Amino acid sequence: MDLSSPLRRPDKLSDIVENGMCMGCGLCQAIAGKESIEFVTTPDGRVRPVETRPLAADDWALVQLTCPGINVAGVDEHRRDEGAEVDMIWGPYHKIFLGYASDPDIRFRSASGGVLTALAKYLLESGQASFILQVQASASRPMRSDTVKSHSGRDVIHSAGSRYGPTTPLDCIFEALDSGQKFAFVGKPCDIMALRLYAKEDPRVDDQCIAMLALICGGGPEFYKSRDLVEELGYTENDVSLMRYRGYGNPGRARVETRDGKAFEKTYQELWEDESKWCSQPRCRICPDGIGESADIVSGDYWPGCNPTGEDAGFNSIMVRSNTGMEIFESAVAAGVLTIDQSLTIDDMSDTQPHQVRKKEALWARLLGMQTAGHLIPKVNGMRSMETARAQSFSDNLASARGARKRTRNGRFSESPVTDVEKAKP
Template sequence: MTRPHSLAEVVERGLCSGCGACAAVAGPAAIRMAISPAGYLRPAVAPDLRAQDETAALAACPGANLTGLPEEPGATVPRDPVWGPLARLARGHAADPEVRFRSGSGGVITALCLALLDSGAAEAVLQVAADPAAPLRSRPTVSLDPEALLAAVGARYGPAAPLEGLEPLLASGRRFVFVGKPCDVSALRLLARRDPRIGQGLVMAISFLCGGVPSLEIARAVVGRYGLAEEQVAALRWRGHGCPGATRIESRDGAVFEQSYDETWGDALNQEIQFRCKVCPDAVGLAADLVCGDAWVTEDGYAHGDHPGWNAVLARSTAGRALLERSEAEGRIVLAPLGVAELGRMQPHHVERRGVVPARLLGLRLAGQPVPRTRGLGLLRAAWAGRRRLLANLLGTFRRARLGRNREASPRWE
């Protein structure tokens, strides 16, 4: 057994990332993203899903296939064994103090989206934002102006399926920026192979270093500490308004609760992420033009108190590098030097994970389970870097798979 052969198998074996690409391919009459019993966004599939739609969805599905950056003829971009292609590496932040303050880290993602909208290079940004009707949840949104972009700043630590919003955007014919997790970007690149509208419309794919997706149950537990049920919450901001900023909850009857980012991570977010993320072959955004992350340096990689908001910024493609340089010249962002060794000290979890994930995937294979087929992710070089921990990770995942601990139930079609 190698790749999964159906969407049901992707979900059942714990390989679904919840990106929404299958829903984009099949449309809402056949697939809708819904919260699963475990609290993740998974495809609810109609009984009459057409075989050709399932085949097309699987070709882009990050549970079955993952890709790196499309080839750039004539371009030579240096490649680091851990961090992948690096056309430019820098620290940076948005020059606009409001964007910097409100954003998740330094606001570079939002500042670059603003620059592309203002210049007319892009007409829309497909991203995710809080669902106003159910603010613990996220929904895809198409931002057309600075107000909408600013309403979507910050990290949404929970299920979010940006690609579910792709089809209406493509139908509009607008040139667009895509912001999503690394798995979302890989799915978009693979969708582009069958849908020429993506290649024609996509101006830039921007991602972030991704530690993984926690269940909606974690958000419910966070607000539950203050006696609130999900329906009683008017707003939840995980971080931002300072870096990382406090977690802030507003209830529908006007009460406000805050807890530190450390508290949120220690008590809630660190507890559980979906199995897919533990075996993720690309949490560093290898298919994106540009990737942002946090840029603080601590012993364990967590913030421990507020810092001035800075991003680590990885430009992977030459188009990504050109956008960074243009935005710096126009005074939209501020950049400072950053080396690979310092990036590793800022992001120790990603260095560790890049090295051990190949062994975990091998553990799954040896347990007779499917794994995604990967292209252009440099997994062999990454595995060499993590060779000392190969056996422990291989055996751990093998056991977990044999005991069925990666198994997941799909949401029902209703």
């Protein structure tokens, strides 16, 4: 990305975490093993990996290469070779559509239009994938999420909806690869990035993972978002029997059910109206890719101007980014799994995701500001960040860089260390 001085690199896992560059994808634990890395809840309410035994040198070297918190690599050239367009903000794509799951039940239950659930179910039921690697609400602790291998359409539907809390979908990647079976992966853009980076080191990923499907992501909230919501209602985590953040309508309501038989709901607006309660992770604030550039297919919300004005039947913007994605998308439409309403343009994407556009525009300058303050930043390659910065005014870039430098110095991109692993276990 051509930042002037050499990039600072982490010396150990805790450097990544304490510099706020981890978003908890789980890959490092898969690489080093549960005996060496445990996930804990930090004093800031984030679910983070902690080294409980020194990492083997090979494992640490692999983490340094593949951790998506500190590495972000674009796929523009590869996708151009496939005939994709590359937009400066939105990256590579073949086609963009507005659509939804044809199955009305999937459409209703899912986060927005059910496109990811319908595609995952289709890949399974058409025999292309033996299972779907994805996350879903934990059965025993519904405020948390588990990584699962879904083997049936029913399992996939059970995973529908957004989990606005920590998820570690890469923690089971070896289990998936060791199975020797074909599978599809559903996750956030940073999870997909982790898998793409790891694919460079382990050829089994490209052999076995037949599709990478992403949701557009504006930021993964820390656990305290859910904890505060439940505590406001006068309950604790142990009292909760169901935690749904949206879905059952579009956007649907957040719903908390408690073991004493009570149920509470909040509208989407009530859940998100107060930005000071978003509980976004530091890494998310400067995320170089919340739009899933390296996924095969990306599914997002479609609300003109970005905010829902009421409930609707459920729609998704769908960016088909790769040849693999095109093949899956076209066959899923032909099979009647997805219903396509209309084609969309890049302008439609920008109109419905203005926060993603702003992040891309400010990325280069913000990273420069953080680097100037001596902070660890992700190594970003092939994401057009400098080209995008050049298209902004000098004063906007300066303001972004200064703002990020100030926030860095104020500790906004730093996280507290975990001192007592036993106490911090989730």
